[in-house]
Ligand SMILES: Nc1ncnc2c1ncn2[C@@H]1O[C@H](COP(=O)(O)OP(=O)(O)O)[C@@H](O)[C@H]1O
């Protein structure tokens with residue numbers, strides 16, 4: 001056997017092992033999701049029942065129940081983020097103008113932005129060439145990046161969403177005036193489970209990067225503490241092998 005075919009065998013073995021682990025982990029998350037949602041639903045019912053009771057001892061239980069409920073929600077969010085991460089590599093492509101995808105996203109997001117005192121400034125060029133994208137996953141990217149921006153601006157702020165073309169790339173930029181990142185956070189932000197938030201999953205940015213790379217794109221970030229952050233994503237107009 002040549003060295004090259006050995007490497008090939010080893011590579012296939014590792015790939016098989018990786019796929020097996022991914023299927024197992026995904027399956028585990030699915031299995032946990034249903035019983036967790038039953039627990040959560042029953043907690044809500046219990047909470048309502050106790051709230052109506054006149055008994056002061058019952059009322060003391062409410063605080064503990066609330067803690068359990070919060071942790072349930074936390075677990076559900078982590079599971080959801082985890083499942084999104086495992087699904088981020090499978091693309092269902094269609095030819096679209098990315099500006100329209102951002103517009104659709106904003107249509108759905110604008111009420112929440114207003115509620116949180118975030119001024120959204122879109123700069124969306126309509127004359128961009130059509131590119132092959134997985135619309136659902138690109139909206140996932142927008143959701144994750146905008147959620148981070150929002151969490152970085154708890155008192156509100158400015159959120160710019162920009163689409164443009166540079167040579168044979170489509171550029172999508174998300175800019176916030178939030179808390180920014182320390183050099184250490186900048187270095188680690190794409191690592192799975194890295195989070196500076198008390199109940200963050202640390203899976204938002206790894207999922208974003210996985211989706212962008214599945215589109216043969218790239219992602220970069222510039223950030224300054226107390227000033228804000230800018231995420232720049234680029235997607236090739238012509239994908240290799242298409
Ligand atoms: N727009 C942003 N402004 C400031 N910090 C950010 C921003 N986006 C990401 N980060 C930092 O990167 C970390 C990882 O982000 P992410 O993977 O989405 O996980 P999570 O949001 O669950 O913490 C965050 O905890 C935060 O420290």
Ligand SMILES: [Mg+2]
Pocket residue numbers: 144147148203204205
């Ligand atoms: Mg996040």
